[in-house]
Amino acid sequence: MSFYLQAFITFFKIGLFTIGGGYAMIPLIQSEIVEKKKWISQNDFIDLMAISQSIPGIFAVNIAIFIGYKLRKLKGALAMATGTILPSFIIILTIALFFQQFKDYEVVQRIFKGIRPGVVALIAVPTFNMAKSAKINKYNVWIPVVSALLIWLLGFSPVYVIIIAGMGGFLYGKYKHKNSAS
Template structure:
């Protein structure tokens, strides 16, 4: 029973202290499950992230479900999910109940401005961490540049870009893996 509580508590802490969505949570999840708890190794974590991104839903939620399932089955997945979403639910409930009274307070606005400034750095940390394990070659560089061009210049939806990259990998990179 203690192991299940540890799963819940680990993801609860991540959910409680992360602002900025799933990508901002990646460094915290990685630190907790790869470095601190050693539930998965770095390569398994990257595989879980890849799978989590390809499923509908929030990245952090999908990742927590996969990790919870990997280490303790269905109950582990449920507890990891609850640990991830419960803090946000409680915070939103609290804000909905009391925010209208505080929304114009100077110090409350300063707090949100500080949090807003930190979130892009959490996303950058996730990018740097993930890029460290990426094989440095021309094909991956091509995929990165093509993805940036597709999304930022041609305004192709990220989901379509991911599907195209997956098809490209399947058609042209399978000989490299086999």
């Protein structure tokens, strides 16, 4: 099987079984791409996630494009992006065709209420895994906590938080390098 077909099928399966959006895809992508297939390293995965979150667009498609491009340039990016997008397109189209007929059924409403906490867990697990991989510890845990609170409670734009965090990291690196050279 060609790499492109394998990449398409891998991301099609990830897209097909992801409920809750792009962030819920993180553990599936990490498991398939980093751990099973070993197409990229954990550090590359974290870097690509950071870039994918920082640019406009759909997170899941962004990360699929970055991974595909890193591995096989344009053709890899197209295979992975198409694999990511197609399941959602098919599912949304199917739901749109039939949802009006079923949305008021109590069973359907209960199913959606049950899915919500599961989606939260799907987002929480990769967050903790990322924190571990990013070497978040008792000395720097305040950075993601303050960032989250600024966005959530005070309505700060995530773009500004990313810019400030990037500048802070740059300045800290310069300061640390300067002090270690002395």
